[in-house]
Amino acid sequence: MAEWLDLVNDPQVLASSKYLAAGLAMGLAAIGPGVGEGYAAGRAAAGISRQPAQAGNLLRNMLIGQAIAETSGILGLVVAIVMVTRGDIANWAVGAALIGAGLSVGFSAIGPGVGAGLVAGKALDSISRTPESSGKVTMTMLIGQALSQNAAIFGFLVAMLLMFGRGADIRVDDWSALLPALGRYVGAGVCMGLGALGPAIGIGYAGAMAVEGIGRNIEHSGLLQRTMFVGVAVSESTAIYALVVALLLLMGMG
């Protein structure tokens, strides 16, 4: 079995892990924001065709919404850049942690992109339908999008901890410690990454329906916002569970 240890500690194998991780991080992270921003742009075009006088307002809100939906993609890009420009990988534990980090930030960027795009699209619909509600709709759109981005931020946090944190104590010379630690780091990444996917899309849907409701019924915007908040807080639950489990895996407990 010693040759396995030599294999995984080979510098070329170790270097491949960081490139693979960077590819995963950026490749996966590009999916969500693309879909979401495209949807927002489409709704902006539909809104302009319905209400050409609001073109400037719609364009501005579309850009703001797209910029926030972009956040998760930016986080994936940052992680990828930091990995590519990283120096030598010390041992296979660091390599496994890098792959986990790439999976974490990559998968967790898919949901928030789509969710934030949903909110932005519906907000543009509302503005084009009832331009006088534009101020409140923009505020609620920002809040809904920011809440949808929570999941991407959890993924980014776990990725940062995997890349730079101290992590659990593992003895890199021990063959029997290899697979558990490998599973632990990659598992933490997959856990947070996939765990952020669903809640973000759900929160995006909640925010989208809230902005649509505010466009239709602006007197009750306060009640709508508070209801959205309660719903979002409960929808966030599974992302928080995923974060807790990922942190438990990182800390070496269980």
Place this chain on the structure above:
Amino acid sequence: MDTVAPPLPYEFPFNILPGLLSPTFRYDTLFMSIVVTALLALLAFACTRRLKQVPGRGQALLELLVSAFRDLVYSTMGPKDGRRYLPLIGTIFLYVWVSNMIGLVPTGEIFHKLTGDTNLYVHLGSHTLTWVGNMEPTRDVNTPWGLGIMVFFIMHVAAIMRKGPARYFDEYFTPHFGRFTWPLQNGVWRTAACLVLAGIWTGLAALVARLAGATGPRFWGPVSGVGAVALVWCLARLSHEPRRVGVPNILMFPLNVIGKGAEILSMSFRLFGNIFGGAVIIALLGTMTNQMALPILLQMFMGIFVGTIQAFVFAMLSLTYITVEIAEDEVEGAIEEGSAEPVAEAAG
């Protein structure tokens, strides 16, 4: 010169979670924060000299800012609370915004001209302090984290002061499937009677099970089942209002607690991730290309656009969280109203 030593070791500030016990300290963050504060104080001082009815340019600028935020805060919180929290929200926005913008000041270029490296290294005895060029205070994880902790304390202390500890604590059990405030509604004596009765039933069940010779799971299973049923039965029968059985929503408690922490964590890290990410991207693409236009365009997008939006999102999320914390439960009130109606009709 070697008697001056930093109080804590300077290191790459990412020991967030495992190293909570060993906080990191960055002098360049501190210095730039002081610069930001000084700039804001200077701006405020300079623009408020000799206030006129028809404002001059500086005064008009500040009035524009204050009125925009006042409309936002008053429409969210109402005029009474809004007046109290407007300075906080406005200051959070200004502080974060100027902190993000100060990264556009080309200190890196100055250092490059002076020392040939974009970072400035200051040697104090055996320690070397690094001053990173183009440093924004929000690029260090400590600044957004500190702001988040501040907002966290404001939120919860204001909620406790406004609603009292009992109601504040009760909210951690939302959404209610019943009401956990059964003890609050029915008083001490009924609660005690309830617990005593349920305890008596549980004791009887335990006695029977022990006499039957059950041990381990065969003992605790039936006994805890009888105890739970007895408790709920007593709560239902002894309740002051009919048909208001309190189901303690214990399961929601840890979820809500972690949720509150996640709010602040996400708020801080959103700001940090965006600004740090922008800096990393600009640094990398600046080294990769010799064109002058690309870094400048990126600075415009990442630095100005993203910086302004993230400052605004941070201020607005603080506002929203504070509003939700100190608000009287309208959603819960609506649910209360909905369920109290048929009971009142049935009673009279």
